[in-house]
Amino acid sequence: MKLQSWQSDPERYDFRHTLVPQYSHMDTIRHVNNVAAHGMHLEVRVRHQLAVLGQESLFSDDVLLRPQRTVTHFLRETHFPHDVLCTARLIAVERDGYHVATALFQQGECVGVQQAWIGAWERDGWRALPPATYDALVAPLSATPATIDDWPEKPLTQVDMSDYPVAAEISGRYADLDPDVVIGELAISRFAEQSRAGTLKPIRNDPALGLLVASVDLSYHHWRRGAAAAQVTCGVERIGNSSFALAGAVAVDSVRLASVRSTMVLIDRAQRRPTPIDAPLRRAMGPLSIDTHAVQACMGES
Known part of the structure; x- marks a missing residue:
């Protein structure tokens, strides 16, 4: 997704909120x-939601805006x-949903942008936006x-969990739950980060080299209520000149919650x-590569 010039201009956005980074960040x-x-x-997106849809949109026991x-x-380090x-x-x-663009600015520079497609989740599937929500938006x-x-090609969704070269289980925690008792958006982001870190261990052997995350593309398939252990997977999808893509998934009890592609x-x-x-380094990445046939099959179905 190419950055448009207006995305680096804070005046082109409808809503603004200032946050203070914490030492723990x-x-x-x-x-x-x-x-x-x-x-x-996420914070500015939710605050924008409150400004548009009202305080009553913050919590839900039935239809979730996710x-x-x-x-x-x-784009830059924060x-x-x-x-x-x-x-x-x-x-x-x-x-069936709405598109929100967000951006972060620090000391006069745009340090990051995000596109989010928000839908309505009810029980076990996506549904149309409630009429009142649609009208208010x-x-x-x-x-x-x-x-x-245009949105970039979606992360791999049909590769079986067993076809990823790196897999681990992360214990479920109370802190993973958001106020609607759903495994939250940031918990899924942390799961993806942990699987990514595990994948990179074998290739982090040169102190002169470092890795930066350029982008993270997350597709959310299922919003699960209640804490549970998560199965996370990851592998190298493709290698470029100075960058490479990792693909992975997050699942609970064999139900895939999300698929992710990270560009490093x-x-x-x-x-x-x-x-x-x-x-x-390319040779070191070889054993971490996702099975080529699985990737090609998935791309053929997308």
Whole structure:
């Protein structure tokens, strides 16, 4: 998804909210980690929802407003303790969902953007937006459309959990549940992060090299009520010049909650710039690659 010029302009968004990064948001690379940044997109998206749909839209015991897909691009590192201006804009509204664009700005620069397609989840499946919700969303929709590139190809969804080279189980925790007693959006993001970190262990053997997350594309298939252990999987989907893509999935009791594609960039730590993936590193990635036939079969069905 190519960044449009308006996405880097905070004045082009309909809603603004300022957040203060916390010390606990930092990771071992000493910047705000990608899950915390995703959380900032979620925060401004929910606050925008409250502004448009009202306080009564915050909690639900039946129809949940939840993302069907989020595509997050990390454009620059976000740092503690500088304030982050979080912005949101409603892009489109359809009967089966609506599209919200969000962006994060720190010290005058756009550090990240996200596209989110929000749908209505009831019991065990997606349904049309409730009529009152649809009407309330259409009313504030700007008459001046904002151009957004087509969504990128979806993450792999038909690769069997056993076809990923790396798999692990993560114990369910009370903290994974959101206020509607559903395994929350950020819990799924953390599960994906953990599977990604496990996959990368064998190739993190050069202290001069580092890895940055450039983007995370999450498709949400099932919103599960109640905490439970999660099965997470991951593997290398493709390798470029200085970047590569990881694909994976999150499941509970064999029900897939989400599929994910993460784009990673190899960097020279000293220069903080992308660096080519050399032949030895490519060989190290070989055993971590997802079965080629499984990938091709999945892409043929998408």
